[in-house]
Amino acid sequence: MARIPDQKITQDLLRDYYEARGRDLPWRENRDPYKVWVSEIMLQQTRVETVIPYFNTWIERFPKLSDLADADEESILHLWQGLGYYSRARNLLKAIQIVDEHMGGSVPRDPMKLRTLPGIGEYTANAIASIAFGEPLAAIDGNLRRVLSRLFDLPDPSSADLKSKATLLLDIERPGDWNQAVMDLGATVCTPRTPDCGECPLENQCQSAKKGTQVQRPISKPKLRTxxxxxxxxxxxxxxxxxxxxxxxxxxxxxxxxxxxxxxxxxxxxxxxxxxxxxxxxxxxxxxxxxxxxxxxxxxxxxxxxxxxxxxxxxxxxxxxxxxxxxxxxxxxxxxxxxxxxxxxxxxxxxxxxxxxxxxxxxxxxxxxxxxxx
DNA sequence: AAGGCGTGGCC
DNA sequence: TGGCCAAGCCT
Incomplete structure (x- = not known):
């Protein structure tokens, strides 16, 4: 019997899911804010499998924030070669240098301060703050949008809709794990084209699963002509x-x-x-x-x-x-x-x-x- | 505020 | 195969 998503129930289910099936990824080995930051930038519009080797090479070459601060643009572009969206690399270098020179070398935990850095928008700021520092913030990305759209059967949720639903369901005791659990769910189970609802811990709460509207949620924007x-x-x-x-x-x-x-x-x-x-x-x-x-x-x-x-x-x-x-x-x-x-x-x-x-x-x-x- | 900004995998 | 899609940000 499907019911409206409940805060406590979804939190428990997502926690269990993440502990049992959460992926073992290199940037999850610890909560080093610098590594979380690098991973979040690399993961923008880019698949996990693509990012893994780049992340490992990057951390090997620049283990700490201070190592990266000393790098030159040509070197980091070379390390980024093939990953795409190269302004991410240039902005990351700029931002790291700002932290190194003007913020005492420590990644800020305040999402508003994070957002002042080039390449860090609302999603990335919340992701870093929640994962690295435990700040109670939902990181609203494509995965969370899709999951919420289906849980509440909303065809085209507004930014305000997403914020309110995400805030309602967020596990404020473990916000970083909650965000990452949703990302794993969205990437491996609640996928855009062929969601594997039989494997979804939230199936019983999912309004779209109840109505059979999953693949139409959320509606996709008309594509631009290339x-x-x-x-x-x-x-x-x-x-x-x-x-x-x-x-x-x-x-x-x-x-x-x-x-x-x-x-x-x-x-x-x-x-x-x-x-x-x-x-x-x-x-x-x-x-x-x-x-x-x-x-x-x-x-x-x-x-x-x-x-x-x-x-x-x-x-x-x-x-x-x-x-x-x-x-x-x-x-x-x-x-x-x-x-x-x-x-x-x-x-x-x-x-x-x-x-x-x-x-x-x-x-x-x-x-x-x-x-x-x- | 819509469009610029990479690449690889999938069917 | 060609179009769609993937943990967005910037202007």
């Missing part, structure tokens, strides 16, 4: 076997990461030769006698809001580079190990792989090598 662009790319390899890369702007898409130079194919340059234009700006003459041009297969990269089709041209054998390609303009030549140490978006890593395969096929050495000849 834009498509074509990106012309020049992959230049010099006589040292190094690749020419440039650093992306410090704001916006993939900020601060490195990429092969290129330009968006638009209505204006489609009639001309975009590859040639890009190369010219790099000081590379594509028409030189020794210059070899190898068109690579185009590659489609799907981002959250953007689909990019790369049209890469591999350029080798040129013999002059103009003055404009210098480090102070955000460009660099990077061979084997150097490329490994630059933060590259996944799409650029795929381009790099394509280029190396093409060079291998032509038996061209792309790593700096020790010359054995006199």
């Amino acid at each position: 834009r498509s662009v074509i990106q012309t790319v020049v992959i230049a390899v010099n006589s040292e076997g190094e690749f020419l890369l440039r650093k992306r702007p410090t704001e916006g898409l993939l900020a601060g990461l490195w990429e092969f130079p290129g330009t968006e194919l638009t209505g204006n340059n489609v009639e001309t030769s975009p590859h040639e234009d890009v190369a010219k700006n790099l000081g590379i003459d594509l028409t030189g006698d020794k210059t070899e041009l190898i068109p690579l297969n185009s590659l489609v990269d799907k981002l959250s809001h953007l689909t990019v089709t790369y049209q890469p041209l591999l350029v080798i054998g040129f013999d002059s580079i103009s003055h404009c390609v210098t480090p102070d303009r955000g460009y660099c030549w990077a061979g084997g190990d150097a490329v490994k140490n630059l933060p590259l978006p996944v799409g650029q890593q795929k381009l790099l792989k394509l280029a190396r395969e093409a060079l291998d096929a032509k038996n061209i050495q792309y790593r700096p090598s020790v010359s054995m000849s006199g």
Whole structure:
């Protein structure tokens, strides 16, 4: 018999569930506020299984807050490489430095103070405060929204609805465990598409389960149309076997990461030769006698809001580079190990792989090598 | 205040 | 396969 969710009953059931079936995750080994913080940032819009190896590597490299405070942006972006939403990494570094320099090096337990830090919004502030410090706050994320929406059969709960229901049910004696129990439940049982209600400790209290409306709760927002662009790319390899890369702007898409130079194919340059234009700006003459041009297969990269089709041209054998390609303009030549140490978006890593395969096929050495000849 | 911001897994 | 989805934040 389904009944309206009861505070005491749901607390007991969730506590039992978390003790019996709660996941054993690296950031749950203790309540180190710094580690809780790092984990919460990494987990934003990102699955647990994806985060685990990144978290472990991160903590190994920066065991304490003070270690991270000394880091530089390029290093942390490299550690973040492949995790996505890179502003999280840059904001985390900024925020850690603020705590280190202006807050005595200790993570604040006051959620309002936490929220002043870049990258920490209402959810993350409450998560850190409740998990690390036991502050009686509900961390309202996608999981809690979905669970509450189903428990109370609310199609589209407002922020105020969620706050009142969450506050009603929150276990104020163990708020951190309660929040994490809901997250585990939402991630493994009360899932969006195919909830496993037979395994749910709250099934008897769930109004949606009673009515059979689970999969319609909560209603999903209409999705945004993704834009498509074509990106012309020049992959230049010099006589040292190094690749020419440039650093992306410090704001916006993939900020601060490195990429092969290129330009968006638009209505204006489609009639001309975009590859040639890009190369010219790099000081590379594509028409030189020794210059070899190898068109690579185009590659489609799907981002959250953007689909990019790369049209890469591999350029080798040129013999002059103009003055404009210098480090102070955000460009660099990077061979084997150097490329490994630059933060590259996944799409650029795929381009790099394509280029190396093409060079291998032509038996061209792309790593700096020790010359054995006199 | 709606849209920008990554990536990989799932069916 | 292509669209949907995942512990949000920022502007």
